[in-house]
Amino acid sequence: MKKLAVSKTDPCKACLSCALACSQAFYKTADVALSCIQIGAKPDGTPKVMTCLMCGKCARTCPEGAISQNAKGVYMIDKKKCVGCGKCVEACPMKVMVLANGKASKCIACGICAKACPMEILSVEEK
Numbered sequence: 001m002k003k004l005a006v007s008k009t010d011p012c013k014a015c016l017s018c019a020l021a022c023s024q025a026f027y028k029t030a031d032v033a034l035s036c037i038q039i040g041a042k043p044d045g046t047p048k049v050m051t052c053l054m055c056g057k058c059a060r061t062c063p064e065g066a067i068s069q070n071a072k073g074v075y076m077i078d079k080k081k082c083v084g085c086g087k088c089v090e091a092c093p094m095k096v097m098v099l100a101n102g103k104a105s106k107c108i109a110c111g112i113c114a115k116a117c118p119m120e121i122l123s124v125e126e127k
Helices: 018-025 057-061 087-091 111-116
Strands: 002-006 037-043 049-051 067-068 075-077 098-100 103-105 122-126
Touching: 018 037, 018 111, 057 067, 057 087, 075 103, 111 122
Parallel strands: none
Antiparallel strands: 002 122, 037 049, 067 075, 098 103
């Protein structure tokens, strides 16, 4: 399965370079709200990197069948089938799916965020 991985040894500095790179690549704007990687906070206030788990909850929730898993294990959204209802966004346990331009969007493990991370704590792994 191909997915975005976060290093457990090196700390995130919450610089948002990863989130900004994601939104810039897919929506041509630097807006963390449009990113499919989010930086939150742990109870102690340190940064928490939230990424797609490739759990499939979004696919099971989609009433249109617009989300399916490809051969590498990545859940992909068929934009032609997506009606923008937002049920998948609500179902995402990590809150990393977004609605933009009337369609749902999610991480496809492309690695753009990993390349942008100055701390080098992100990587795309295949298991």
